[in-house]
Amino acid sequence: MGKTLEITKPEQQQQQQQSSHGEKDGDVEGNVKQRHATSNMEAATHLFKGSVGAGLFAMGDCFKNGGLIGSTIMLPIIAIMCVHCERLLIRGSLLAVSKTPGAIFYDYPETVEKCFEYGPQPLRRMSRAMKLIVEMFLCVTQFGFCAIYFVFVTENLHQVFLQNGIDISMSMVMLITLLPAMIPSLLTNLKYISPVSLVANFALLFGLIATLTIAFSEGPMPPFGDRHSFTGGTQLALFFGTALFSYEGIALILPLRNSMRNPDAFSSRFGVLNVTMFCITALFIFTGFVSYMRWGEDVAGSITLNLNVEDVMSQVVKIVAALGVFFGYPIQFFVMMKILWPPVKRANGCAQKYPITMQVALRFIMVMLTFCVALVVPKLNLFISLIGALCSTSLAFVIPVIIDFVTRTQVPKGLGTLIYLKNIGILTIALLGIITGTYQSIVEIIKEFQ
Known part of the structure; x- marks a missing residue:
C-alpha cells in the first residue's frame, strides 16, 4: 500500500503561524485556532492516495490467506478498528495542543511525546523514548515501502524482459532500476519531487482497472467451491500482516485533518475519514475477491504477475503498473528522510557545517540500503506481510490505544469499564497479530533462503 505524505508539518506550521486566527470550534478543538485551506474532497483524495498503493495489488494474496468469506468479513472489521484508533490519535493530539500554550499542531510522534509529558507522573520520563519508538516504526515502515517498491517493479519488468x-537475471533488472530511483531521491526539496505523484496515481489506477478487466475477460470464473471460504493458523497470520500493510495510513491522519478548512468534517459520521475508508475497503474487497476467484492458490504477491506475459496488453499493464509504483518511490523516500535527517543533523557536526552535502550522502546510503534489502528478500508477499505485522500493527493499533489509556487516566473516572475492556480487546488482537504475523513471515522468508 503506497502511502504518500504530501503535507509536511514544517510547511503547515509556517503557513498557520502566518495566518489569522479562525473561529472557536468548541471543546478541545477550540484551542486549535488556525485558517485551514484544504477542502473535504481534497483531503479525501490525499487520504485515498496515501492509503492505496502496492498493497492494493497484494489483495489477491491477502484473500488467499484469509479465504473468500473470511477475508470479506475481516477486512471491514480491521477497517473499523483502524478508524477507531485514528480517532483516538486525533483526540490525543487535540488534548496535547490544548495543554500547550502557543501550540498549533502536533504530528504523530509529537502527539505521543506530549501525551506522555502530560500523563501520570511515572510515565512522563518515558515521553522522549516513546517519541523515538514511533519515529523508528514510521521509519521502518517507510523503509519497507521503498524496498517493496524495488521488488514490485523488478518482478513485473523481469517477466516482460524474458518474454521479449x-x-x-532478477538482480540485474533491479540494478537497472537503481539509477532512475536514485536521481530523484537525492533531491532535498519536495516541490521538485511531488509532481511524479500524480503520474504514479494515474498509472496505478490504470494498472488496476486493466488487470481486473483482463481477469474478467479470461472466461467464466471458477466455481465458488473451488476456493477456500475460510482459513486458519499460519495463513491467517499472513492475512493480518498483509491487510494491515494495505490499510496503514495513520501517519497521514493528523496532517490531513489539520490542513482542512473545516476540521470537524474530517471525523464526523459521514466525514472524510469514514467515507474514504469505506471506499478503500470496498475497493480492497472487490480486488481481492476477484483476484482470488480468478487465480486461486496461484495468485501472486502482486496480481499483475498473474497476467499472461505473452499477451501484449498484459505486458503494457505490467509496465504501467510498475511505473506507477516506481514513481511513488521518491515520495515515500522523502517521508523517511523527513524523520531521519533532523536527528542526524543534530548529532553530527559535519552535517551542521555542510548540510546539503551530508543530506545527499545520507540519501545515497539509504537508497542503497533499501536496494540491498530488496535484493536479499525475494518474496514480495512475505515482505509485505512482515512489515504489516510488525510495524503497521503497532502504529495503527497499539500506540493509539496506549495514548488513550494515558490521556484518560488524567481525568477522574475517565477510564470506564467498557472503555478499558474495549482497549484491552484491541491490544490483545493487535499483539496476537504482531507475534503470529511477524513469526510466520520470518519463517517463510527463511524458507526462501534454504
Whole structure:
C-alpha cells in the first residue's frame, strides 16, 4: 500500500503561524485556532492516495490467506478498528495542543511525546523514548515501502524482459532500476519531487482497472467451491500482516485533518475519514475477491504477475503498473528522510557545517540500503506481510490505544469499564497479530533462503 505524505508539518506550521486566527470550534478543538485551506474532497483524495498503493495489488494474496468469506468479513472489521484508533490519535493530539500554550499542531510522534509529558507522573520520563519508538516504526515502515517498491517493479519488468527475448537475471533488472530511483531521491526539496505523484496515481489506477478487466475477460470464473471460504493458523497470520500493510495510513491522519478548512468534517459520521475508508475497503474487497476467484492458490504477491506475459496488453499493464509504483518511490523516500535527517543533523557536526552535502550522502546510503534489502528478500508477499505485522500493527493499533489509556487516566473516572475492556480487546488482537504475523513471515522468508 503506497502511502504518500504530501503535507509536511514544517510547511503547515509556517503557513498557520502566518495566518489569522479562525473561529472557536468548541471543546478541545477550540484551542486549535488556525485558517485551514484544504477542502473535504481534497483531503479525501490525499487520504485515498496515501492509503492505496502496492498493497492494493497484494489483495489477491491477502484473500488467499484469509479465504473468500473470511477475508470479506475481516477486512471491514480491521477497517473499523483502524478508524477507531485514528480517532483516538486525533483526540490525543487535540488534548496535547490544548495543554500547550502557543501550540498549533502536533504530528504523530509529537502527539505521543506530549501525551506522555502530560500523563501520570511515572510515565512522563518515558515521553522522549516513546517519541523515538514511533519515529523508528514510521521509519521502518517507510523503509519497507521503498524496498517493496524495488521488488514490485523488478518482478513485473523481469517477466516482460524474458518474454521479449532479453535473458537477464532478477538482480540485474533491479540494478537497472537503481539509477532512475536514485536521481530523484537525492533531491532535498519536495516541490521538485511531488509532481511524479500524480503520474504514479494515474498509472496505478490504470494498472488496476486493466488487470481486473483482463481477469474478467479470461472466461467464466471458477466455481465458488473451488476456493477456500475460510482459513486458519499460519495463513491467517499472513492475512493480518498483509491487510494491515494495505490499510496503514495513520501517519497521514493528523496532517490531513489539520490542513482542512473545516476540521470537524474530517471525523464526523459521514466525514472524510469514514467515507474514504469505506471506499478503500470496498475497493480492497472487490480486488481481492476477484483476484482470488480468478487465480486461486496461484495468485501472486502482486496480481499483475498473474497476467499472461505473452499477451501484449498484459505486458503494457505490467509496465504501467510498475511505473506507477516506481514513481511513488521518491515520495515515500522523502517521508523517511523527513524523520531521519533532523536527528542526524543534530548529532553530527559535519552535517551542521555542510548540510546539503551530508543530506545527499545520507540519501545515497539509504537508497542503497533499501536496494540491498530488496535484493536479499525475494518474496514480495512475505515482505509485505512482515512489515504489516510488525510495524503497521503497532502504529495503527497499539500506540493509539496506549495514548488513550494515558490521556484518560488524567481525568477522574475517565477510564470506564467498557472503555478499558474495549482497549484491552484491541491490544490483545493487535499483539496476537504482531507475534503470529511477524513469526510466520520470518519463517517463510527463511524458507526462501534454504
